[in-house]
């Protein structure tokens with residue numbers, strides 16, 4: 138069952154890839170791992186060269202901004218977080234633009250809030266813009282507009298945001314790259330007996346009870362709970378979702394080839 142659906146992944150054309158903050162940084166210092174980011178950019182560029190449409194949802198603005206300001210960890214106060222995001226988002230885009238242009242790709246920036254999806258007009262505009270960019274072969278790079286989002290309206294985590302984006306543009310596959318191999322029966326940082334789950338075809342209460350908050354890095358937001366929330370949004374739309382380890386971005390190639398890594402979420406019926 139698992140392998141049958143894995144084999145179908147190579148045919149997916151419209152793909153959203155989400156990278157968590159922890160996957161962009163050196164674990165020891167929290168500073169950007171530029172070699173890793175270069176591999177990410179090469180892998181995504183190669184997907185576009187295969188005629189696939191690719192959206193990158195990249196976290197990291199707050200982490201990069203707080204490192205730029207010399208903070209040892211992400212600040213808690215909202216205004217400071219937003220200040221960090223303002224600094225970090227521009228820096229991240231500068232790096233992405235530079236690397237994507239080296240591979241002859243055009244990257245663009247889209248910053249969204251919950252309001253973008255809730256309001257019918259802005260939702261339509263966001264969808265039209267994304268579709269226009271994809272039809273032009275551009276790689277849109279999406280993040281939450283952290284500088285203007287308020288606690289009341291913010292999505293708050295890019296797992297949910299990436300699923301909203303995937304649903305908005307009828308993507309066929311969402312890949313969440315995290316600091317962990319996939320969904321385990323329990324948080325492996327807390328429970329050494331936890332086992333990796335390779336295949337999920339329904340988000341029931343048993344699956345939901347496995348997901349805990351983030352305990353791995355001090356840069357991630359949401360842990361496994363928000364990833365299951367993303368899986369639910371995707372599965373409702375018939376979009377497959379993978380959670381896999383972003384410690385080596387070459388995994389994107391393996392996943393698209395149908396290799397059995399991470400956790401695959403699919404409705405489990407012929408699509």
Ligand SMILES: Nc1ncnc2c1ncn2[C@@H]1O[C@H](COP(=O)(O)OP(=O)(O)O)[C@@H](O)[C@H]1O
Pocket residue numbers: 156157158159160314315316317319320321322323324325326347348349350351352353354356357358359360361362
């Ligand atoms: N059942 C589970 N399976 C795997 N990881 C889990 C689980 N429950 C909680 N986690 C935690 O979720 C973390 C991944 O989420 P997060 O830190 O938000 O990463 P990211 O920055 O990639 O979004 C893991 O490092 C782990 O500590």
Ligand SMILES: N[C@@H](CCC(=O)OP(=O)(O)O)C(=O)O
Pocket residue numbers: 156157158159195196197198199200222280281283293294295296356357358359360
């Ligand atoms: N929008 C925030 C990221 C929020 C978020 O979900 O972070 P992560 O858990 O690292 O994917 C930022 O760019 O810092």
